[in-house]
Amino acid sequence: MQQLINGVALGGTFALLGVGLTLIWGVMGVLTFAQAQVLTWGGFGTLVAWELGASVWVAFGAGVLTGAVVCVLVEVTVIGPLRRRGGSEFSFVAATMGVSVLLGFFLEWRTHAQTLTFPREGFPTGSMRIGALTLSELQVAIIVITILVSAALMATLRWTRFGRDVRAVAESREVASLLGVSPRATYWVVSAIAGALAAIAGIFQGVSNANISYSSGDHLLMIAFAVAVVGGIGSVGGAVVGGLAIGIVQVFAVAYVSSAFQQAAAFLAILIVLVLRPQGLFGREETVRV
């Protein structure tokens, strides 16, 4: 049970990153390799604001804002122009790989490739006991925020005008723009949301590790891919379930199998799901019209 809670808390971070990724994938049809760097930038945004003397909440907000801004900038400067030029799916992958290298290098250069201490004061770091279980307040915060944010996002996509616009653009950019929905504005907002979610995951990662470096988010990229694939592309609920599932599997893998298996779990999940059920556990089957 204790392991299960640990797994859910770990999975919460994965889910936040994965939801952003699956949103970009579902709405824009772009597999972005830059998302792990957005997460790291979000963490650094908080760190920098903190060092400038901001309070915890302001620093948190600054981090989230950094993530959103970076993600929107990537959309504006790279993904958008590439889309207008009619780039193939591959060109997006290649270009975002390049973006990821550039974003990572900037941080590596500014931090001299050092691992920096991440501030913990003010963040929930105590622990609480419920029955026989010991929960850290941070775990509870991660779980609560993951659930709140993804529920809010699902409700927004389902019931609001904006959500309808997003789904219309995801269905067909051309038809949506004929119906008066601006695809460009939708892409910007979706990028901002995805960036903000990645940043929240990055801040939580920083707080729970108590340190951050230019590459500390990199290993989460494959996990985010796994989350998106397992959950089904474009499915927010699927990504949450996928994220939690992978978090739980990782925690149990360390406890009962080996840490090597923990690293491999995400990749195995991707391969198995792609071979057996390519549309993901919660995705709709895509029919391709010729």
Add this chain to the structure above:
Amino acid sequence: MFELLSPYHQFQLSSLLITLLMVLSVSMLFEAGIFSLAVGGVVAIGGYGAGLLSTRSEMPLMVGLVAPPVLAALVSLLLGMAILRLRGIYLALGTFAFAQLVVIVIANWSFAGAVDGIVGIGPGLSVWSLLGVVVVICTLMELVRRSRFGRATRAIRLDERTAAGVGVDARRYRLVLFTIAGALAAFAGACDAHLVGVVSSDQYGFSLLVTVFAFALIGGTGHWLGPVAATICFTLFRQSFGYSGSGWEQVGYGAALVVIMLVAPNGLSDPSLWRRLRSAAGGPGRRRVAASSVGGTR
């Protein structure tokens, strides 16, 4: 053989030729529209295969250079049968997961030295035989390109369904190409292990992928000459400026990937890019002709 090149330059040239083999294996797949990110994994199979055979057994060098590609071909065949029915991004993800999985397995495999890797691998092919291999492979690629097989793979890239409609067995062609590319990349990995003398799991990660992709995509999917030219230019440039291995080198590739994708999403050897450039260069000239002919009738 009289020495044309100093040992240093021989090493540089060998390293260039090996990179070229990896780039060719990737661009061969691009030409058929297969966007595979598995290159790091198969190169690792080649490198570790050669490393293990040369340090843990008394096998002759040829076995060490041939066995890993055969193994990689088998692995690629099996992987291809499992995931080649996927398309686009899904295929990219599946192959990427495979490559990462291979790296994790070798990093945790104590017989292969785990995270320390394998050291003390003896020298392999001389730079001239390597050059010979590359020339033979390029010639073969040109011959294949002009053959029925080459036309079929290009047709598959343009439109798989139409290709299937005119009798191209797309599935088989894709599988054959995937297998050959796996063997080629593993051969490059084996040569690299013998050249450098050391293999470790971290050299097959993301930066190898970015480097090879930068070369292959900058060169473009139109013709194998594009990637070859891009690899030669970039490698000579970085070797002569001594950026080799520094962070700036990766930044250069990252920036190049972004810029090239924005300027020419299909790479520099894309015929339509050259048509556009030519018409941009010829445009004003034609307008002048038109203007003068208007002047003539007046």
